[in-house]
């Protein structure tokens with residue numbers, strides 16, 4: 132009998148669903164084993180048919196999101212938080228920094244394309260006060276972060292789920308797939324705003340560019356640093372960051388960079404705090420990050436109006 136798969140799209144960009152479609156022949160390889168019973172980007176199925184595996188994209192931002200994820204939980208046997216928005220809030224989680232009234236004021240009252248300053252009417256799903264990852268609302272069986280998850284890891288996860296186990300937790304970071312070498316370069320300056328550097332063989336940290344590879348889960352084969360662009364952490368935090376309450380992106384990156392370049396840890400930390408919306412962009416709505424004793428995201432990047 133084929134395994135039934137149901138998917139749902141909450142507050143996300145649909146990129147995670149497109150990533151499933153992008154599996155191409157990997158999806159065809161599974162065709163004899165799976166039956167999709169609900170896929171918002173492909174099928175007009177508005178109900179929640181029973182399924183073996185439920186795949187949820189996006190974070191919880193609205194009352195609709197909350198009800199939808201509860202329907203998913205009730206209708207599937209195994210629930211997968213799919214993509215960094217579902218697992219950590221992802222880019223959708225930036226709303227965690229602001230309460231809903233601040234968001235409305237910014238977007239509808241002051242938005243340049245909304246000349247009449249009209250707000251959504253009662254027919255639109257009500258925004259909740261904040262943004263939360265889905266495991267804050269329902270029990271989740273597996274987490275598959277990535278923005279979006281790479282086709283290789285999606286196919287591997289589906290294979291493991293169909294075999295009755297599930298995706299394994301990786302201890303590796305993006306650095307493990309990067310061929311650049313970390314080497315000490317005392318006297319290197321901190322390059323604020325830079326995303327690349329001249330030497331293609333040398334680690335970006337050694338060249339004064341803050342690359343998040345060493346604090347980011349290995350779920351992508353490191354395409355960005357391999358193409359010369361600093362990792363921005365879209366797979367979400369690596370295991371050491373998640374496991375240890377006092378270990379944060381800021382401290383790890385500042386310590387490594389200072390060792391490699393001689394730039395003071397305080398300077399790197401101050402830069403990361405000033406650019407918190409960039410360096411914490413994918414995970415700031417996750418309690419695993421904002422509840423760390425050393426993290427003050429609202430102070431660094433917010434408007435001070437958030438309610439828990």
Ligand code: SF4
Pocket residue numbers: 142143144145146147188189213214215216217221222223277278279
């Ligand atoms: S994780 Fe990335 S690709 Fe997936 S919904 Fe969120 S923003 Fe889009």
Ligand code: SF4
Pocket residue numbers: 305306309310311312313333334335336342343344345353356362
């Ligand atoms: S920090 Fe970035 S550039 Fe350096 S090894 Fe890790 S992934 Fe590569």
Ligand code: SF4
Pocket residue numbers: 305347350351352353354355356361362363364365366367
């Ligand atoms: S290298 Fe970093 S930014 Fe690039 S895809 Fe991987 S996790 Fe995302």
